Amino acid sequence: MFIDTHLHVIDRSALPYPWLSGVPALDQDFLYETYAAEARRCGITTALHMEVDVDPAAMQAETDYIAAIAQKPGSLIAGAIVSCRPEDQGFAAYLERQKSDPFVKGFRRVLHVVADDVSEGTLFRENIRRVGGSGLTFDLCTLPHQAGRVAALVDLAPDVQFVLDHCGVPDIRSDAFQPWKAGISEIARRPNVICKVSGVVAYADAATWTAQTLRPYIEHVIASFGWDRVVWGSDWPVCTLGGGLSTWVAATHAALSGSSEAERSKLLFANAQRIWSL
Template sequence: MIIDTHLHVVDPWTLDYPWLATVPALNQAWPYAAYELEARRAGISRTLHMEVDVAPERIEDETNYIDTLAHRPDSLIAGAIASCRPEEPEFAAYLDRQRRNPLVKGFRRVLHVMPDEVSEQPLFRDNIKRMSGSGLTFDLCMLPHQLPNAMALADLAPDVTFILDHCGVPDIKGDARQPWRDHITELARRPNVVAKISGVVAYADPDTWIADTLRPWVEHTISSFGWDRVVWGSDWPVCTLGGGLLAWVAATHALIDGASAEEKQKLLSGNAQRIWSL
Protein backbone atom coordinates (compact mmCIF):
# COMPACT_ATOMS: atom_id res chain seq x y z
CA MET A 1 0.00 0.00 0.00
CA ILE A 2 1.01 3.60 -0.60
CA ILE A 3 1.06 6.65 1.66
CA ASP A 4 0.52 9.76 -0.46
CA THR A 5 2.34 12.69 1.14
CA HIS A 6 1.06 15.38 -1.23
CA LEU A 7 -2.68 15.78 -1.78
CA HIS A 8 -4.28 19.15 -2.54
CA VAL A 9 -8.03 19.56 -1.98
CA VAL A 10 -9.48 22.65 -3.67
CA ASP A 11 -12.90 23.89 -2.55
CA PRO A 12 -13.52 27.36 -4.02
CA TRP A 13 -16.91 27.59 -2.28
CA THR A 14 -15.23 27.33 1.13
CA LEU A 15 -11.78 28.90 0.68
CA ASP A 16 -10.03 31.50 -1.47
CA TYR A 17 -7.18 30.60 -3.84
CA PRO A 18 -6.08 33.81 -5.64
CA TRP A 19 -3.29 32.10 -7.60
CA LEU A 20 -5.66 29.68 -9.35
CA ALA A 21 -6.89 32.46 -11.62
CA THR A 22 -3.50 32.30 -13.36
CA VAL A 23 -3.73 28.51 -14.00
CA PRO A 24 -6.95 27.92 -16.02
CA ALA A 25 -6.40 24.15 -16.23
CA LEU A 26 -6.61 23.88 -12.44
CA ASN A 27 -9.04 26.71 -11.72
CA GLN A 28 -11.99 24.61 -10.58
CA ALA A 29 -13.11 22.50 -7.64
CA TRP A 30 -10.98 19.45 -6.86
CA PRO A 31 -12.96 17.71 -4.11
CA TYR A 32 -11.68 15.07 -1.75
CA ALA A 33 -14.30 12.57 -2.97
CA ALA A 34 -12.89 12.64 -6.51
CA TYR A 35 -9.37 12.04 -5.23
CA GLU A 36 -10.44 9.29 -2.84
CA LEU A 37 -11.91 7.07 -5.56
CA GLU A 38 -8.79 7.26 -7.72
CA ALA A 39 -6.52 6.87 -4.71
CA ARG A 40 -8.19 3.69 -3.51
CA ARG A 41 -8.01 2.28 -7.04
CA ALA A 42 -4.28 3.01 -7.03
CA GLY A 43 -3.64 1.31 -3.69
CA ILE A 44 -3.24 4.48 -1.60
CA SER A 45 -4.15 3.76 2.02
CA ARG A 46 -3.40 7.10 3.71
CA THR A 47 -2.58 10.62 2.67
CA LEU A 48 -1.24 13.91 3.96
CA HIS A 49 -3.00 17.03 2.79
CA MET A 50 -0.66 19.69 1.45
CA GLU A 51 -1.65 23.32 1.79
CA VAL A 52 -2.89 24.96 -1.42
CA ASP A 53 -1.57 28.51 -0.88
CA VAL A 54 -4.91 29.93 0.15
CA ALA A 55 -5.33 33.65 0.77
CA PRO A 56 -3.17 34.45 3.82
CA GLU A 57 -6.12 35.35 6.04
CA ARG A 58 -7.66 31.91 5.36
CA ILE A 59 -4.67 29.77 6.35
CA GLU A 60 -6.13 28.48 9.60
CA ASP A 61 -9.54 28.12 7.97
CA GLU A 62 -7.94 25.71 5.50
CA THR A 63 -6.52 23.60 8.32
CA ASN A 64 -9.90 23.52 10.04
CA TYR A 65 -11.58 22.50 6.79
CA ILE A 66 -9.14 19.64 6.23
CA ASP A 67 -9.77 18.53 9.81
CA THR A 68 -13.45 18.05 8.95
CA LEU A 69 -12.45 15.88 5.96
CA ALA A 70 -10.04 13.87 8.12
CA HIS A 71 -12.86 13.06 10.54
CA ARG A 72 -15.12 11.59 7.90
CA PRO A 73 -15.69 7.83 8.30
CA ASP A 74 -12.82 5.88 6.70
CA SER A 75 -11.09 9.08 5.55
CA LEU A 76 -7.68 8.57 3.97
CA ILE A 77 -6.42 11.87 5.41
CA ALA A 78 -4.00 11.15 8.25
CA GLY A 79 -2.54 14.61 8.70
CA ALA A 80 -1.94 18.02 7.16
CA ILE A 81 1.02 20.09 6.07
CA ALA A 82 -0.22 23.58 6.86
CA SER A 83 0.58 26.86 5.19
CA CYS A 84 2.69 29.40 7.05
CA ARG A 85 4.41 32.76 6.70
CA PRO A 86 7.80 32.59 8.49
CA GLU A 87 8.63 36.05 7.17
CA GLU A 88 5.99 37.57 9.48
CA PRO A 89 6.27 38.39 13.21
CA GLU A 90 3.05 36.49 13.95
CA PHE A 91 4.68 33.16 13.04
CA ALA A 92 5.83 32.40 16.60
CA ALA A 93 2.30 32.51 18.00
CA TYR A 94 1.00 30.59 14.98
CA LEU A 95 3.61 27.87 15.54
CA ASP A 96 2.54 27.52 19.17
CA ARG A 97 -1.09 27.06 18.14
CA GLN A 98 -0.31 24.48 15.50
CA ARG A 99 1.93 22.46 17.82
CA ARG A 100 -1.21 21.76 19.85
CA ASN A 101 -3.11 20.54 16.79
CA PRO A 102 -2.61 16.78 16.27
CA LEU A 103 -3.69 17.05 12.63
CA VAL A 104 -0.74 19.31 11.69
CA LYS A 105 2.41 17.34 10.85
CA GLY A 106 4.42 20.15 9.28
CA PHE A 107 4.44 23.41 7.34
CA ARG A 108 5.08 24.73 3.87
CA ARG A 109 5.71 28.20 2.55
CA VAL A 110 5.49 28.17 -1.25
CA LEU A 111 8.79 29.66 -2.43
CA HIS A 112 9.16 28.71 -6.09
CA VAL A 113 6.92 31.61 -7.11
CA MET A 114 8.43 34.07 -4.63
CA PRO A 115 11.55 36.24 -4.84
CA ASP A 116 14.62 34.54 -3.38
CA GLU A 117 14.82 37.34 -0.83
CA VAL A 118 11.81 35.96 1.04
CA SER A 119 13.70 32.97 2.44
CA GLU A 120 16.85 35.05 2.92
CA GLN A 121 15.24 37.46 5.38
CA PRO A 122 16.62 37.23 8.93
CA LEU A 123 13.13 36.91 10.42
CA PHE A 124 12.24 34.07 8.04
CA ARG A 125 15.38 32.20 9.00
CA ASP A 126 14.97 32.87 12.72
CA ASN A 127 11.45 31.49 12.56
CA ILE A 128 12.63 28.36 10.74
CA LYS A 129 15.13 27.82 13.56
CA ARG A 130 12.26 28.33 16.01
CA MET A 131 10.78 25.07 14.68
CA SER A 132 13.63 23.08 16.23
CA GLY A 133 12.30 20.61 18.77
CA SER A 134 8.72 20.89 17.52
CA GLY A 135 8.76 17.63 15.59
CA LEU A 136 7.14 19.45 12.67
CA THR A 137 8.63 19.23 9.18
CA PHE A 138 9.09 22.01 6.64
CA ASP A 139 8.43 21.42 2.93
CA LEU A 140 10.71 23.16 0.46
CA CYS A 141 9.07 23.97 -2.88
CA MET A 142 11.85 25.65 -4.82
CA LEU A 143 13.14 25.88 -8.38
CA PRO A 144 16.56 24.39 -9.23
CA HIS A 145 18.35 27.75 -9.12
CA GLN A 146 16.92 28.36 -5.63
CA LEU A 147 18.22 25.13 -4.10
CA PRO A 148 21.27 26.84 -2.55
CA ASN A 149 18.74 28.69 -0.38
CA ALA A 150 17.29 25.31 0.60
CA MET A 151 20.78 24.24 1.65
CA ALA A 152 21.16 27.39 3.75
CA LEU A 153 17.88 26.73 5.57
CA ALA A 154 18.80 23.10 6.23
CA ASP A 155 22.16 24.19 7.65
CA LEU A 156 20.54 26.82 9.87
CA ALA A 157 18.17 24.32 11.52
CA PRO A 158 19.84 20.89 11.62
CA ASP A 159 17.19 19.61 14.07
CA VAL A 160 14.36 20.34 11.61
CA THR A 161 13.46 17.79 8.94
CA PHE A 162 13.06 19.48 5.55
CA ILE A 163 11.12 17.83 2.74
CA LEU A 164 12.19 18.72 -0.81
CA ASP A 165 9.04 18.77 -2.93
CA HIS A 166 8.84 17.35 -6.46
CA CYS A 167 12.47 16.25 -6.83
CA GLY A 168 13.45 19.92 -6.76
CA VAL A 169 11.04 21.01 -9.54
CA PRO A 170 13.26 20.08 -12.52
CA ASP A 171 12.57 21.29 -16.06
CA ILE A 172 12.07 17.84 -17.55
CA LYS A 173 10.38 19.09 -20.71
CA GLY A 174 13.36 21.33 -21.43
CA ASP A 175 15.85 18.62 -20.35
CA ALA A 176 17.66 21.17 -18.15
CA ARG A 177 19.94 18.81 -16.21
CA GLN A 178 22.07 21.58 -14.73
CA PRO A 179 22.22 23.18 -12.22
CA TRP A 180 19.48 20.85 -10.97
CA ARG A 181 21.63 17.71 -10.91
CA ASP A 182 24.57 19.21 -9.00
CA HIS A 183 22.29 21.02 -6.56
CA ILE A 184 20.40 17.80 -5.77
CA THR A 185 23.70 16.03 -5.08
CA GLU A 186 24.84 18.81 -2.78
CA LEU A 187 21.51 19.20 -0.98
CA ALA A 188 21.38 15.46 -0.30
CA ARG A 189 24.56 15.76 1.78
CA ARG A 190 22.38 17.37 4.47
CA PRO A 191 21.09 14.48 6.62
CA ASN A 192 18.05 16.50 7.72
CA VAL A 193 16.67 16.78 4.16
CA VAL A 194 14.26 14.22 2.65
CA ALA A 195 13.30 14.16 -1.03
CA LYS A 196 9.72 13.78 -2.16
CA ILE A 197 9.29 11.79 -5.37
CA SER A 198 6.28 13.71 -6.61
CA GLY A 199 5.00 16.16 -9.18
CA VAL A 200 7.42 15.31 -11.96
CA VAL A 201 4.75 14.33 -14.50
CA ALA A 202 3.63 17.97 -14.53
CA TYR A 203 7.13 19.06 -15.62
CA ALA A 204 7.38 16.70 -18.59
CA ASP A 205 5.71 17.06 -21.98
CA PRO A 206 2.11 15.94 -21.25
CA ASP A 207 1.68 14.46 -24.74
CA THR A 208 4.87 12.45 -25.02
CA TRP A 209 6.31 11.46 -21.62
CA ILE A 210 6.70 7.81 -20.70
CA ALA A 211 8.22 6.25 -17.60
CA ASP A 212 11.73 6.36 -19.08
CA THR A 213 11.35 10.12 -19.64
CA LEU A 214 11.15 10.52 -15.88
CA ARG A 215 13.79 7.94 -15.03
CA PRO A 216 16.96 10.13 -15.02
CA TRP A 217 15.34 12.66 -12.72
CA VAL A 218 13.78 10.19 -10.30
CA GLU A 219 16.77 7.87 -10.20
CA HIS A 220 19.26 10.69 -9.57
CA THR A 221 17.11 11.98 -6.71
CA ILE A 222 16.79 8.55 -5.12
CA SER A 223 20.46 7.67 -5.60
CA SER A 224 21.50 11.01 -4.07
CA PHE A 225 19.28 10.80 -1.00
CA GLY A 226 19.18 7.03 -0.54
CA TRP A 227 16.16 4.85 0.13
CA ASP A 228 15.90 5.94 3.78
CA ARG A 229 15.32 9.61 2.84
CA VAL A 230 12.70 9.51 0.10
CA VAL A 231 8.90 9.62 0.28
CA TRP A 232 6.23 9.46 -2.42
CA GLY A 233 3.55 12.01 -3.31
CA SER A 234 0.87 12.31 -5.96
CA ASP A 235 0.64 16.12 -6.17
CA TRP A 236 -3.04 15.67 -7.06
CA PRO A 237 -4.61 17.52 -8.84
CA VAL A 238 -1.47 19.11 -10.34
CA CYS A 239 -0.53 15.66 -11.63
CA THR A 240 -3.60 15.81 -13.90
CA LEU A 241 -1.58 18.24 -16.05
CA GLY A 242 0.65 15.30 -16.95
CA GLY A 243 -1.68 12.33 -17.21
CA GLY A 244 -3.25 12.02 -13.78
CA LEU A 245 -2.89 10.04 -10.59
CA LEU A 246 -3.22 6.54 -12.03
CA ALA A 247 -0.65 7.25 -14.73
CA TRP A 248 1.81 8.60 -12.13
CA VAL A 249 1.32 5.58 -9.84
CA ALA A 250 1.86 3.22 -12.78
CA ALA A 251 5.00 5.10 -13.82
CA THR A 252 6.31 4.98 -10.26
CA HIS A 253 5.96 1.20 -10.12
CA ALA A 254 7.78 0.94 -13.46
CA LEU A 255 10.60 3.21 -12.28
CA ILE A 256 11.26 1.22 -9.09
CA ASP A 257 10.72 -2.21 -10.61
CA GLY A 258 14.35 -3.17 -10.02
CA ALA A 259 14.39 -2.12 -6.37
CA SER A 260 14.14 -4.60 -3.51
CA ALA A 261 10.89 -5.14 -1.66
CA GLU A 262 12.37 -3.31 1.34
CA GLU A 263 13.42 -0.33 -0.77
CA LYS A 264 10.00 -0.07 -2.38
CA GLN A 265 8.32 -0.23 1.03
CA LYS A 266 10.50 2.58 2.36
CA LEU A 267 9.66 4.90 -0.53
CA LEU A 268 5.97 4.12 -0.78
CA SER A 269 5.04 4.05 2.91
CA GLY A 270 7.68 3.20 5.50
CA ASN A 271 9.65 6.44 5.51
CA ALA A 272 6.47 8.52 5.67
CA GLN A 273 5.23 6.48 8.61
CA ARG A 274 8.48 7.13 10.46
CA ILE A 275 8.88 10.81 9.62
CA TRP A 276 5.32 11.86 10.47
CA SER A 277 4.48 9.14 13.03
CA LEU A 278 1.53 7.95 10.97
Protein backbone atom coordinates in the same frame (compact mmCIF):
# COMPACT_ATOMS: atom_id res chain seq x y z
CA MET B 1 0.39 0.14 -0.54
CA PHE B 2 1.06 3.85 -0.90
CA ILE B 3 1.07 6.70 1.58
CA ASP B 4 0.41 9.88 -0.37
CA THR B 5 2.34 12.70 1.30
CA HIS B 6 1.15 15.41 -1.08
CA LEU B 7 -2.61 15.71 -1.70
CA HIS B 8 -4.21 19.06 -2.51
CA VAL B 9 -7.96 19.59 -2.12
CA ILE B 10 -9.38 22.62 -3.92
CA ASP B 11 -12.86 23.81 -2.97
CA ARG B 12 -13.48 27.33 -4.25
CA SER B 13 -16.82 27.53 -2.46
CA ALA B 14 -15.07 27.08 0.89
CA LEU B 15 -11.70 28.83 0.56
CA PRO B 16 -10.03 31.63 -1.45
CA TYR B 17 -7.13 30.68 -3.78
CA PRO B 18 -5.83 33.93 -5.34
CA TRP B 19 -3.29 32.17 -7.58
CA LEU B 20 -5.80 29.93 -9.35
CA SER B 21 -6.90 32.63 -11.75
CA GLY B 22 -3.45 32.47 -13.32
CA VAL B 23 -3.62 28.70 -13.92
CA PRO B 24 -6.79 28.04 -15.94
CA ALA B 25 -6.28 24.26 -16.04
CA LEU B 26 -6.51 24.11 -12.24
CA ASP B 27 -9.07 26.86 -11.73
CA GLN B 28 -11.87 24.49 -10.80
CA ASP B 29 -12.89 22.38 -7.83
CA PHE B 30 -10.86 19.25 -7.08
CA LEU B 31 -12.73 17.71 -4.18
CA TYR B 32 -11.65 15.01 -1.75
CA GLU B 33 -14.33 12.56 -2.89
CA THR B 34 -13.03 12.64 -6.47
CA TYR B 35 -9.49 11.99 -5.29
CA ALA B 36 -10.43 9.25 -2.82
CA ALA B 37 -12.31 7.14 -5.36
CA GLU B 38 -9.29 6.96 -7.67
CA ALA B 39 -6.73 6.79 -4.86
CA ARG B 40 -8.26 3.67 -3.35
CA ARG B 41 -8.17 1.95 -6.75
CA CYS B 42 -4.46 2.80 -6.98
CA GLY B 43 -3.62 1.29 -3.60
CA ILE B 44 -3.32 4.54 -1.64
CA THR B 45 -4.32 3.84 1.96
CA THR B 46 -3.36 7.10 3.70
CA ALA B 47 -2.83 10.71 2.66
CA LEU B 48 -1.40 13.91 4.05
CA HIS B 49 -3.05 17.07 2.82
CA MET B 50 -0.65 19.71 1.53
CA GLU B 51 -1.63 23.35 1.84
CA VAL B 52 -2.79 24.99 -1.41
CA ASP B 53 -1.49 28.54 -0.89
CA VAL B 54 -4.84 29.96 0.15
CA ASP B 55 -5.19 33.62 0.98
CA PRO B 56 -3.10 34.13 4.16
CA ALA B 57 -6.18 35.17 6.10
CA ALA B 58 -7.65 31.72 5.43
CA MET B 59 -4.71 29.56 6.51
CA GLN B 60 -6.39 28.31 9.68
CA ALA B 61 -9.69 27.93 7.85
CA GLU B 62 -8.01 25.59 5.37
CA THR B 63 -6.63 23.44 8.19
CA ASP B 64 -10.07 23.30 9.84
CA TYR B 65 -11.73 22.42 6.53
CA ILE B 66 -9.35 19.51 5.91
CA ALA B 67 -9.60 18.32 9.51
CA ALA B 68 -13.37 18.05 9.08
CA ILE B 69 -12.87 15.82 6.03
CA ALA B 70 -10.40 13.69 7.97
CA GLN B 71 -12.95 13.09 10.72
CA LYS B 72 -15.43 11.47 8.34
CA PRO B 73 -15.63 7.65 8.58
CA GLY B 74 -13.16 5.94 6.28
CA SER B 75 -11.29 9.10 5.32
CA LEU B 76 -7.84 8.58 3.85
CA ILE B 77 -6.53 11.85 5.31
CA ALA B 78 -4.39 11.33 8.41
CA GLY B 79 -2.86 14.79 8.81
CA ALA B 80 -2.00 18.08 7.20
CA ILE B 81 1.04 20.04 6.15
CA VAL B 82 -0.24 23.56 6.72
CA SER B 83 0.51 26.95 5.22
CA CYS B 84 2.64 29.48 7.09
CA ARG B 85 4.40 32.82 6.70
CA PRO B 86 7.76 32.69 8.52
CA GLU B 87 8.52 36.18 7.23
CA ASP B 88 5.72 37.61 9.41
CA GLN B 89 5.89 38.72 13.03
CA GLY B 90 2.94 36.53 13.95
CA PHE B 91 4.65 33.25 13.07
CA ALA B 92 5.84 32.42 16.61
CA ALA B 93 2.31 32.54 18.00
CA TYR B 94 0.99 30.64 14.96
CA LEU B 95 3.60 27.92 15.52
CA GLU B 96 2.56 27.49 19.14
CA ARG B 97 -1.08 27.03 18.11
CA GLN B 98 -0.18 24.43 15.49
CA LYS B 99 2.07 22.51 17.89
CA SER B 100 -0.96 21.86 20.07
CA ASP B 101 -2.90 20.25 17.20
CA PRO B 102 -1.93 16.60 16.58
CA PHE B 103 -3.55 16.76 13.13
CA VAL B 104 -0.86 19.20 11.97
CA LYS B 105 2.24 17.33 10.80
CA GLY B 106 4.30 20.15 9.33
CA PHE B 107 4.50 23.45 7.47
CA ARG B 108 5.13 24.70 3.97
CA ARG B 109 5.93 28.10 2.52
CA VAL B 110 6.20 28.00 -1.28
CA LEU B 111 9.38 29.94 -2.02
CA HIS B 112 9.39 30.06 -5.81
CA VAL B 113 6.38 32.40 -5.82
CA VAL B 114 8.15 35.11 -3.81
CA ALA B 115 11.40 37.02 -4.22
CA ASP B 116 14.48 34.83 -3.88
CA ASP B 117 15.72 36.80 -0.88
CA VAL B 118 12.64 36.17 1.27
CA SER B 119 14.29 33.09 2.78
CA GLU B 120 17.36 35.18 3.61
CA GLY B 121 15.50 37.57 5.88
CA THR B 122 16.52 37.64 9.54
CA LEU B 123 12.97 37.10 10.82
CA PHE B 124 12.30 34.31 8.33
CA ARG B 125 15.41 32.43 9.45
CA GLU B 126 14.75 32.98 13.14
CA ASN B 127 11.26 31.59 12.71
CA ILE B 128 12.46 28.55 10.77
CA ARG B 129 14.81 27.76 13.65
CA ARG B 130 11.80 27.88 16.00
CA VAL B 131 10.38 24.83 14.21
CA GLY B 132 13.34 22.75 15.48
CA GLY B 133 12.37 20.34 18.24
CA SER B 134 8.65 20.70 17.53
CA GLY B 135 8.34 17.38 15.71
CA LEU B 136 6.92 19.28 12.74
CA THR B 137 8.51 19.14 9.28
CA PHE B 138 9.07 22.04 6.88
CA ASP B 139 8.46 21.50 3.16
CA LEU B 140 10.59 23.40 0.67
CA CYS B 141 9.03 24.02 -2.74
CA THR B 142 11.74 25.70 -4.79
CA LEU B 143 13.20 25.86 -8.30
CA PRO B 144 16.59 24.46 -9.34
CA HIS B 145 18.25 27.88 -9.42
CA GLN B 146 17.40 28.26 -5.73
CA ALA B 147 19.39 25.18 -4.65
CA GLY B 148 22.09 27.31 -3.03
CA ARG B 149 19.51 29.17 -0.98
CA VAL B 150 17.92 25.88 0.06
CA ALA B 151 21.29 24.58 1.28
CA ALA B 152 21.99 27.79 3.20
CA LEU B 153 18.59 27.72 4.92
CA VAL B 154 18.93 24.06 5.84
CA ASP B 155 22.40 24.64 7.30
CA LEU B 156 21.02 27.38 9.56
CA ALA B 157 18.42 25.07 11.10
CA PRO B 158 20.03 21.64 11.61
CA ASP B 159 17.33 20.60 14.11
CA VAL B 160 14.53 21.03 11.54
CA GLN B 161 13.44 18.13 9.36
CA PHE B 162 13.12 19.63 5.87
CA VAL B 163 11.29 18.02 2.95
CA LEU B 164 12.26 18.98 -0.60
CA ASP B 165 9.11 18.80 -2.71
CA HIS B 166 8.73 17.41 -6.21
CA CYS B 167 12.30 16.15 -6.72
CA GLY B 168 13.42 19.78 -6.57
CA VAL B 169 11.13 20.79 -9.49
CA PRO B 170 13.30 19.75 -12.46
CA ASP B 171 12.57 21.25 -15.87
CA ILE B 172 12.04 17.89 -17.55
CA ARG B 173 10.22 19.43 -20.48
CA SER B 174 13.39 21.29 -21.49
CA ASP B 175 15.69 18.37 -20.59
CA ALA B 176 17.59 20.62 -18.18
CA PHE B 177 19.09 17.69 -16.29
CA GLN B 178 22.62 18.80 -15.47
CA PRO B 179 22.11 21.99 -13.42
CA TRP B 180 19.27 20.33 -11.53
CA LYS B 181 21.38 17.23 -10.87
CA ALA B 182 24.18 19.24 -9.25
CA GLY B 183 21.75 21.08 -7.00
CA ILE B 184 20.11 17.86 -5.81
CA SER B 185 23.50 16.33 -5.02
CA GLU B 186 24.44 19.38 -2.94
CA ILE B 187 21.16 19.54 -1.02
CA ALA B 188 21.27 15.80 -0.31
CA ARG B 189 24.54 16.25 1.57
CA ARG B 190 22.45 17.74 4.40
CA PRO B 191 21.18 14.88 6.60
CA ASN B 192 18.17 16.89 7.80
CA VAL B 193 16.58 16.94 4.33
CA ILE B 194 14.44 14.25 2.78
CA CYS B 195 13.14 14.41 -0.79
CA LYS B 196 9.62 13.89 -2.06
CA VAL B 197 9.25 11.90 -5.28
CA SER B 198 6.20 13.76 -6.52
CA GLY B 199 4.98 16.25 -9.08
CA VAL B 200 7.38 15.35 -11.86
CA VAL B 201 4.71 14.38 -14.40
CA ALA B 202 3.62 18.04 -14.45
CA TYR B 203 7.15 19.13 -15.44
CA ALA B 204 7.44 16.79 -18.42
CA ASP B 205 5.91 17.20 -21.89
CA ALA B 206 2.35 16.01 -21.35
CA ALA B 207 2.08 14.66 -24.89
CA THR B 208 5.30 12.65 -25.03
CA TRP B 209 6.67 11.68 -21.63
CA THR B 210 7.05 8.04 -20.60
CA ALA B 211 8.31 6.32 -17.46
CA GLN B 212 11.76 6.29 -19.05
CA THR B 213 11.60 10.09 -19.35
CA LEU B 214 11.12 10.39 -15.60
CA ARG B 215 13.41 7.58 -14.52
CA PRO B 216 16.77 9.46 -14.58
CA TYR B 217 15.34 12.14 -12.30
CA ILE B 218 13.84 9.68 -9.86
CA GLU B 219 16.98 7.53 -9.85
CA HIS B 220 19.24 10.51 -9.17
CA VAL B 221 17.09 11.62 -6.24
CA ILE B 222 17.17 8.13 -4.74
CA ALA B 223 20.91 7.75 -5.36
CA SER B 224 21.56 11.12 -3.72
CA PHE B 225 19.30 10.87 -0.69
CA GLY B 226 19.24 7.09 -0.23
CA TRP B 227 16.20 4.89 0.26
CA ASP B 228 15.73 6.01 3.88
CA ARG B 229 15.30 9.70 2.94
CA VAL B 230 12.69 9.62 0.19
CA VAL B 231 8.88 9.64 0.33
CA TRP B 232 6.17 9.50 -2.34
CA GLY B 233 3.47 12.02 -3.18
CA SER B 234 0.77 12.31 -5.83
CA ASP B 235 0.64 16.10 -6.11
CA TRP B 236 -3.01 15.65 -7.05
CA PRO B 237 -4.59 17.54 -8.80
CA VAL B 238 -1.43 19.12 -10.28
CA CYS B 239 -0.53 15.66 -11.57
CA THR B 240 -3.59 15.85 -13.84
CA LEU B 241 -1.58 18.27 -15.99
CA GLY B 242 0.66 15.34 -16.92
CA GLY B 243 -1.74 12.41 -17.11
CA GLY B 244 -3.41 12.05 -13.72
CA LEU B 245 -3.13 10.05 -10.52
CA SER B 246 -3.43 6.53 -11.97
CA THR B 247 -0.88 7.34 -14.66
CA TRP B 248 1.59 8.67 -12.09
CA VAL B 249 1.15 5.59 -9.90
CA ALA B 250 1.80 3.33 -12.90
CA ALA B 251 4.85 5.38 -13.91
CA THR B 252 6.17 5.13 -10.35
CA HIS B 253 5.99 1.34 -10.47
CA ALA B 254 7.73 1.32 -13.85
CA ALA B 255 10.46 3.70 -12.73
CA LEU B 256 11.16 1.55 -9.66
CA SER B 257 11.51 -1.69 -11.60
CA GLY B 258 14.72 -3.37 -10.57
CA SER B 259 14.56 -2.18 -6.97
CA SER B 260 13.86 -4.61 -4.15
CA GLU B 261 10.56 -4.90 -2.33
CA ALA B 262 12.23 -3.58 0.82
CA GLU B 263 13.54 -0.53 -1.04
CA ARG B 264 10.19 0.22 -2.67
CA SER B 265 8.36 -0.10 0.64
CA LYS B 266 10.57 2.60 2.17
CA LEU B 267 9.75 5.09 -0.57
CA LEU B 268 6.08 4.22 -0.93
CA PHE B 269 5.02 4.10 2.72
CA ALA B 270 7.51 3.09 5.44
CA ASN B 271 9.54 6.32 5.53
CA ALA B 272 6.38 8.43 5.67
CA GLN B 273 5.06 6.30 8.52
CA ARG B 274 8.26 6.92 10.47
CA ILE B 275 8.69 10.61 9.71
CA TRP B 276 5.12 11.69 10.44
CA SER B 277 4.16 8.94 12.91
CA LEU B 278 1.30 7.73 10.74
